Amino acid sequence: MSLKLISVLKLTALFLLLWGISGFVSEVAEPIRYFRPYTLALPVAKTIPYLVDFEEETGTDTLFQAVSQEGCPVSYFRHIQNNVCFDGKCRMLVATLYWNPTGRYLGFELPKGEFLSKTDHDPFTPEEYTRLSEILADSLSPLGTFTYNALVPKAAVDVQKVDAVSSPTAPDVLDYIIKGAAYTTYKLWHLVYGPTQLEIEKLTQKTLSADLLLKILESNDLGDKMWAVRRVRPFISAHILLQQKVISLIQDNQYNLSEQIIRELPTTDSTIQRGLAMAFLKNNYAIKKLIVEKLKMASSLTPEMVALFTSALPSLQGESVASILELLRIKKINDPVTGRAIADLLRSDNNFVARKAYDFLTKQKINDPYIEEQLTRFQSKQK
Amino acid sequence: MEKMKRRAALASLGSLSLGVSTPILEKGEVFQAPYSVKKTSLKTDILVVGGGTAGVIAAIQAGRAGRKTILVENGSQLGGTTTTGGVAFPGIFFAWGKQVISGIGWELVQAAVAMNDDQLPNFSIPHGKNHPRHQVRLNGQLYAMLIEEKCVEAGVQLRFYETPTKVTPQKNGWLVQTMGKGVIAEISCNQLIDCTGNAFVTSMAGFPVLREAETQPGSLMFQIGGYDFKSLDLKLIQARYQEAIQKGELVKTDFRNNIAGVLRSAGDNISHVMGADSTTSETHTVANLKGRKALLDTLRFLRSLPGLEKTKLIDMQNETAVRETFRIDGHYKITHADYVTGKMFDDSVSYSYYPIDVHDENGVVPDHLNEGIVPTVPLRALVPKNSRNFLVAGRCVSSDRLANSALRVQASCMGMGQAAGATAVLASLQNKSPLEVSIKDIKQLIEEHGGIVPTFV
Numbered sequence: 041m042s043l044k045l046i047s048v049l050k051l052t053a054l055f056l057l058l059w060g061i062s063g064f065v066s067e068v069a070e071p072i073r074y075f076r077p078y079t080l081a082l083p084v085a086k087t088i089p090y091l092v093d094f095e096e097e098t099g100t101d102t103l104f105q106a107v108s109q110e111g112c113p114v115s116y117f118r119h120i121q122n123n124v125c126f127d128g129k130c131r132m133l134v135a136t137l138y139w140n141p142t143g144r145y146l147g148f149e150l151p152k153g154e155f156l157s158k159t160d161h162d163p164f165t166p167e168e169y170t171r172l173s174e175i176l177a178d179s180l181s182p183l184g185t186f187t188y189n190a191l192v193p194k195a196a197v198d199v200q201k202v203d204a205v206s207s208p209t210a211p212d213v214l215d216y217i218i219k220g221a222a223y224t225t226y227k228l229w230h231l232v233y234g235p236t237q238l239e240i241e242k243l244t245q246k247t248l249s250a251d252l253l254l255k256i257l258e259s260n261d262l263g264d265k266m267w268a269v270r271r272v273r274p275f276i277s278a279h280i281l282l283q284q285k286v287i288s289l290i291q292d293n294q295y296n297l298s299e300q301i302i303r304e305l306p307t308t309d310s311t312i313q314r315g316l317a318m319a320f321l322k323n324n325y326a327i328k329k330l331i332v333e334k335l336k337m338a339s340s341l342t343p344e345m346v347a348l349f350t351s352a353l354p355s356l357q358g359e360s361v362a363s364i365l366e367l368l369r370i371k372k373i374n375d376p377v378t379g380r381a382i383a384d385l386l387r388s389d390n391n392f393v394a395r396k397a398y399d400f401l402t403k404q405k406i407n408d409p410y411i412e413e414q415l416t417r418f419q420s421k422q423k
Numbered sequence: 424m425e426k427m428k429r430r431a432a433l434a435s436l437g438s439l440s441l442g443v444s445t446p447i448l449e450k451g452e453v454f455q456a457p458y459s460v461k462k463t464s465l466k467t468d469i470l471v472v473g474g475g476t477a478g479v480i481a482a483i484q485a486g487r488a489g490r491k492t493i494l495v496e497n498g499s500q501l502g503g504t505t506t507t508g509g510v511a512f513p514g515i516f517f518a519w520g521k522q523v524i525s526g527i528g529w530e531l532v533q534a535a536v537a538m539n540d541d542q543l544p545n546f547s548i549p550h551g552k553n554h555p556r557h558q559v560r561l562n563g564q565l566y567a568m569l570i571e572e573k574c575v576e577a578g579v580q581l582r583f584y585e586t587p588t589k590v591t592p593q594k595n596g597w598l599v600q601t602m603g604k605g606v607i608a609e610i611s612c613n614q615l616i617d618c619t620g621n622a623f624v625t626s627m628a629g630f631p632v633l634r635e636a637e638t639q640p641g642s643l644m645f646q647i648g649g650y651d652f653k654s655l656d657l658k659l660i661q662a663r664y665q666e667a668i669q670k671g672e673l674v675k676t677d678f679r680n681n682i683a684g685v686l687r688s689a690g691d692n693i694s695h696v697m698g699a700d701s702t703t704s705e706t707h708t709v710a711n712l713k714g715r716k717a718l719l720d721t722l723r724f725l726r727s728l729p730g731l732e733k734t735k736l737i738d739m740q741n742e743t744a745v746r747e748t749f750r751i752d753g754h755y756k757i758t759h760a761d762y763v764t765g766k767m768f769d770d771s772v773s774y775s776y777y778p779i780d781v782h783d784e785n786g787v788v789p790d791h792l793n794e795g796i797v798p799t800v801p802l803r804a805l806v807p808k809n810s811r812n813f814l815v816a817g818r819c820v821s822s823d824r825l826a827n828s829a830l831r832v833q834a835s836c837m838g839m840g841q842a843a844g845a846t847a848v849l850a851s852l853q854n855k856s857p858l859e860v861s862i863k864d865i866k867q868l869i870e871e872h873g874g875i876v877p878t879f880v
C-alpha cells in the first residue's frame with residue numbers, strides 16, 4: 041500500500057473516529073433518555089416557553105420551564121437542532137437537553153426512534169450513553185478549555201506537563217469524550233455550559249422564595265446547596281425554618297458549604313448569632329475560626345453569646361482562646377463577670393493562654409478587686 | 424616662634440598623612456568603633472531551625488502551647504519554599520471530600536486567602552486528574568507577613584540571617600551555635616527540631632542522612648508577559664527553540680524542552696534547575712546562578728522571535744526553589760507501599776495526601792492514589808535513629824524516594840510541623856525524648872490546637 045493511501049485511510053479513520061452524530065432512525069420504540077438526580081423531585085404541572093436570544097450560540101431559541109403545581113421551576117429544557125461540523129462537512133444533531141432550576145445539567149433525551157451514532161453509523165451503546173451523561177455532568181471537564189480544533193488527538197501531545205499547577209498533566213482528549221463522537225460530545229458539553237445556564241439562573245431567581253430555597257437545600261447535590269446558600273441573604277432574617285436549615289448545614293465534613301453559609305449569614309439577628317455559637321461548639325477548628333471571624337463583624341454581641349463564649353474558654357487552647365478574647369475585646373466586653381472568668385485563665389499552665397488573658401484584661405481595664413488581685417499575682421509570677 | 428609654627432604644621436601634616444586624626448563630625452554624627460562579632464547566649468525550651476513551610480508551624484505550635492521557642496532562619500523572611508521559593512500554592516488539605524490537614528497550617532493559609540479576597544478551591548470536586556484544583560493559591564508575600572505576625576503573637580523569638588555552625592549534645596538537650604551577620608549565638612535548648620528541608624541540623628548533629636544519586640530538579644519561579652499567547656506561531660517558535668538548543672545557545676533541560684510550555688505558563692513552575700541543592704551557601708549559589716542564567720538567556724531568545732519582541736519579565740523569585748536534597752534515616756522509613764495503601768501506624772500523628780509525583784527532566788506524570796486512600800505519617804519517621812530530644816519536620820521526613828515525592832508537599836509538611844511541635848512541647852514538659860511521649864497525649868495536644876490526627880476507622 042502506498043504511503044499516500046495509508047495516510048488518506050488514516051485520516052479517514054481519524055475523521056470517522058471523531059465524528060459522532062444523531063439522526064438515524066432506529067427500531068427502538070421508547071425515546072432514549074439519560075437523567076441525573078433532580079434538584080426538586082416534584083411533578084410537573086405546566087410548561088412555560090421563553091424566547092431567548094442565545095446570540096452566537098444558536099440565535100433566538102425557546103427555553104422551556106417545567107413548573108410544579110406550587111409554581112416551583114422543576115426543570116428547564118431546550119430542543120437542540122445543531123450542526124456539528126468538521127472539515128467543512130456538517131451533520132444535524134437533534135436532542136433535548138435538560139437542566140435543573142439551579143442551572144445544573146439534568147439529562148438528555150433523543151426524539152422517539154432516534155439515537156446517537158459514532159464513526160460510520162455505529163450507534164452508541166448503553167454504556168456510552170451513560171458515559172456521555174457523566175461527561176455532560178462534569179462542569180470542570182477540560183472540554184471547557186479545549187478549542188474545537190484541538191479535539192484532534194495529535195494536538196494534545198505537545199500540551200505542557202507542568203507539575204501540579206495549571207491544566208492537568210498531559211491531558212488526553214480521548215479521556216473526556218466518547219470515542220468516535222468527539223465533536224458531538226464537545227458540542228453537547230458546550231451547549232450545557234453555554235449561555236443557557238445563565239438564563240436558567242435568571243428565570244429561577246425571579247421565582248425565588250424562602251420556600252423554594254428550602255426545597256433546593258434538600259437536594260443531595262452539593263452544587264445545588266451552594267447555589268441556594270448564595271441566595272439566602274434577602275430571605276433568611278424573616279424565616280426561622282430557613283435559618284435553622286441553613287445553620288444545620290454548617291458541618292465539619294462540608295467545608296466549602298459551611299464557609300459559604302457563614303459568609304452569607306447576617307449577624308444582626310440574635311437567633312442567627314445563637315445558631316452560629318452552637319455551630320462553633322460542635323464543629324472543628326477550621327469552622328470555629330470562621331465563625332469567630334464572622335462574629336467580629338457583628339455590630340454587637342448578645343449577652344447570651346458573650347456568656348456562651350466565655351464559658352467555653354477553659355476547655356479551649358491556643359488560637360481558639362486568642363481569637364475569642366480578641367472577639368470580646370473588639371466588642372468592648374468589659375463586665376466584671378466576663379472579666380473574672382478571663383482572669384481565671386491567668387492561672388493556666390499554658391503561658392500563651394495566660395499572656396493572652398493578661399493582654400485582654402490590661403486593655404479592657406475592668407474595675408474589679410478579684411481581677412486586680414489575679415493580675416498582680418500574674419505579674420509577680422512573671423518577674 | 425616661626426620654628427614652633429613650622430613644627431606644628433608638620434605634625435598636623437604627619438598625622439593627616441597617617442590617617443590618625445579624628446574625623447570632623449557633623450552635628451548628629453557619632454563615631455563608631457570597629458565592629459567585633461557579638462556573642463550571645465540564649466536558653467530556650469524548643470529550638471526550631473528553618474522557618475519554612477513546616478518550621479513556622481512547628482514553632483507556632485510550640486509557642487502556643489506555652490513553651491519558650493526560638494526559630495532560626497537563614498533567609499530574611501519566613502515561609503521558605505512557599506514564600507521565598509514562590510511555590511505559593513500549598514496542597515492538599517482535603518482528601519475525598521474531607522479535610523485531612525487542618526490546624527495551624529490551615530488557619531494561616533485561610534487567613535492569607537481571606538485577606539487577599541482569594542477564593543478557596545471547591546474541595547468537594549473529585550481528586551485524580553483534578554488534583555491541581557485542590558491547591559490553594561496564595562499571595563506569597565502576604566502569607567510571609569501573616570506567618571511572621573503569628574509567630575510573634577505566639578511568643579516565638581525570631582532570628583533571621585542565622586545558620587547553625589555547631590550542634591552539640593548536652594545534658595538534657597542540645598547546644599546549638601549559630602552565626603549570622605555580626606552575631607554568634609549559643610542556644611541551649613531542650614528539644615531541637617530540624618526544619619531546614621535539607622536535614623542540615625540532623626547531619627551536623629552527627630546522625631546519618633540519605634540522598635538519591637540523582638535528585639529532582641529545582642525551579643526558579645517567575646512571571647513573564649507582554650505577548651498574546653493565542654496569536655503566536657508556536658510551530659515556528661518551537662523550531663527556532665530547537666535550533667537554539669542545537670547551536671548550544673539554550674539548554675534543553677532548562678525549560679523541559681518545551682518553549683510552548685514556558686509561554687503558556689508564563690513562567691509558573693516550568694523552569695528546571697538540574698541538581699539544585701539548597702543545603703549550603705555554595706550549592707544554593709550554584710542553583711541560583713543556573714536558574715537566573717537560564718531565564719536571562721531564554722528571555723533574550725524570546726525577544727528575538729516574531730510576536731514576542733516585547734516579552735517582559737514581570738516578576739521573579741529571589742532564589743531557586745529546591746525539590747529534593749537530603750532525608751533523615753529515621754526510626755521508620757515510610758515506603759511507597761505504605762503511602763499508596765494509606766497504611767495506618769500505631770504512632771501515626773498526621774495525614775498526608777498527594778499523588779506520587781517524581782519530577783525528571785521532562786516534567787512529571789502524577790500517579791494518583793486510589794479512591795479513599797489517605798496516607799499517614801508515623802512519629803518514628805520524624806525522629807533520626809539513635810537521637811534523643813531531636814525531631815524533624817518537612818520534606819526531609821524519613822521515607823523512600825517515591826513516598827517522599829508525595830510527602831514533601833506543603834499541607835503534609837504543615838501537618839508534620841504541627842505534630843513535631845506538639846511532640847517537642849510534651850517532651851520538654853515531661854522531660855522526655857520524643858519517642859517516649861505517649862501518642863495519645865500528642866494527638867490530644869494536636870487536636871486541642873485544631874489539628875487533625877489519623878484515627879483507625
Ligand SMILES: Cc1cc2nc3c(=O)[nH]c(=O)nc-3n(C[C@H](O)[C@H](O)[C@H](O)COP(=O)(O)OP(=O)(O)OC[C@H]3O[C@@H](n4cnc5c(N)ncnc54)[C@H](O)[C@@H]3O)c2cc1C
Nearest residue numbers: 473475476477497503504514619620642745817818832833
Ligand atoms: C518548584 C517546586 C514546585 C512544587 N510544587 C508543589 C505544589 O504544587 N504543591 C505543594 O504542596 N508542594 C509543592 N512543592 C513541594 C513543597 O513546596 C516543598 O516540599 C515544601 O514546601 C518543603 O517544606 P519544608 O518546610 O520542608 O522546607 P522549606 O519550605 O524549603 O523550608 C526550609 C527553611 O529552612 C531554611 N533553612 C535551610 N537551611 C537552613 C540553615 N542551615 N539554617 C537556617 N535556616 C535554614 C530555609 O531558608 C527555609 O526557610 C514544590 C516544590 C518545588 C521546589
